[in-house]
Amino acid sequence: MGAMSSDDEISVSEGQPEAAPLFPLLDDDPVKVGDFWLDARVASTPAGTAFVAHEDGGDATLLMLLSAGAAADPAARSRFSGEINAMHIDTVVARGGQDQDEGLMQVRFRGETDDPTLDGHAPLAPWVALAFDGSAAAAHEAERVLQAIDLSTAPPLGPPSGPDYRLHWIDDTAHGPTRIWPLAWPGRGDRASWITILVSFLLMALVAALALLLAILVFQNQPLVNAPQPIPSAGGGSGSGSPQSGGSGSGSPQPASPSPGESGQGGSPEPSGSGDAGGSPGGDNGGPYSHSPSMNIPSGNQSGPSDPSPNPKL
Numbered sequence: 001m002g003a004m005s006s007d008d009e010i011s012v013s014e015g016q017p018e019a020a021p022l023f024p025l026l027d028d029d030p031v032k033v034g035d036f037w038l039d040a041r042v043a044s045t046p047a048g049t050a051f052v053a054h055e056d057g058g059d060a061t062l063l064m065l066l067s068a069g070a071a072a073d074p075a076a077r078s079r080f081s082g083e084i085n086a087m088h089i090d091t092v093v094a095r096g097g098q099d100q101d102e103g104l105m106q107v108r109f110r111g112e113t114d115d116p117t118l119d120g121h122a123p124l125a126p127w128v129a130l131a132f133d134g135s136a137a138a139a140h141e142a143e144r145v146l147q148a149i150d151l152s153t154a155p156p157l158g159p160p161s162g163p164d165y166r167l168h169w170i171d172d173t174a175h176g177p178t179r180i181w182p183l184a185w186p187g188r189g190d191r192a193s194w195i196t197i198l199v200s201f202l203l204m205a206l207v208a209a210l211a212l213l214l215a216i217l218v219f220q221n222q223p224l225v226n227a228p229q230p231i232p233s234a235g236g237g238s239g240s241g242s243p244q245s246g247g248s249g250s251g252s253p254q255p256a257s258p259s260p261g262e263s264g265q266g267g268s269p270e271p272s273g274s275g276d277a278g279g280s281p282g283g284d285n286g287g288p289y290s291h292s293p294s295m296n297i298p299s300g301n302q303s304g305p306s307d308p309s310p311n312p313k314l
Contacts (some may be wrong), residue, residue, distance in 0.1 A: 020139035022052060030178045033127050034096050035112055036063050043138045046170050047076065047149035050142035053129065061093050062132035064142055066149070069169025071098065071176035076149050076169070083144035083145045084128050097126035097176075112179060125176020 023041040029051075030038065036053035042062065043050045047070045053063040070076040084095060085103035092108045101109040112124065129162045147153045150167060203270050 004196075017133075018136040019134055020052075020136045028175065030065075030175060032179070032180050033063060033178050034094065034112070034129070035067055036061060036094075036129055038063070043143045043146070045143065045146040045150060045152070046070075046167075046173050049079075049175065050139070050146065052132065060132050060134070061129040061256045062138055062142055063127060063129045064145060065127045065178070066097070066125045066176045067169075067172060068125070068174045068176050069172030070169075072172075073169050074099070075168075076210075077126055078124050079149050080128075080145070083148055087130075091131050093129040093131055095126075095128040096124065098123040100126045100128075121179075122177045124179060125174075127178075238277055 020042055025038060025041060028048075029041070032038065033051075033056050037055075038051045038053050040058070041049065042052055046067065048064055048066040051063045052060055054060050066076070066080060070080070081100055081103055084092060084100070087105070090104065091107075092105050094107060094110050095108050096110045096112065101111070110154050125132065130138070130142075144153075148169065171302045173218070
């Protein structure tokens, strides 16, 4: 029974391959290479770095990106292209970068000619995305490809003698040039959750309600303004043209034409003299009649200036 259990454990361990070690991304790692979002680091050498990446809605892949030194060396780019062209077509998911559109795997090449570029921009660094099953064997294969580029595992051609050999770009281990277009932040819908959107909406509604309340408090204590009274017309209070004592008369001065006087005894009119006050019954002694001239306009029962109307006071 003990032997069977050990065999079972061996078969289980053989059926489950060892998982590849994953490491967090660094601050200087790119967010996206081509159409692939980077998720974690797998391995790194002076020639480049291997990442776990994925497409939008796609499976995980093993993406290798050359360093700036290797990307600038034509011999290193050629060795990288040769390693990729020697793989099976089902293993290579996509490839891109400078001088990677040649060989058997050129059908997997993805150009980025639609992205905006400037004359001063350096060419994109070579990269490749391989099928990844999460096993440690896939991580070892990525290390083998990168070591074949920097010649760190190349066997010597003869006995060592003389000065040591060293690549001129071996210290330039920064990432090769990449381009992110469109930018990473517009397409990431997970940056703002629905809670953030709800809080923003409620805050906006609260500010609008406070503004409305302040407007009501400011204008509700304003005194009411009555409508102005109508202005009477100029001809509404004018009276008749004949002088009346005690009645309402015209407020405008009368023209200076003389009018015949009226007698206070017999009711017959008597003409007034030219400037002589003795002939008039009233005269200057405060009589009921005025010596002010009036217009020769007949009143309601007058026929003309020779037939004045009787004084209603007599």
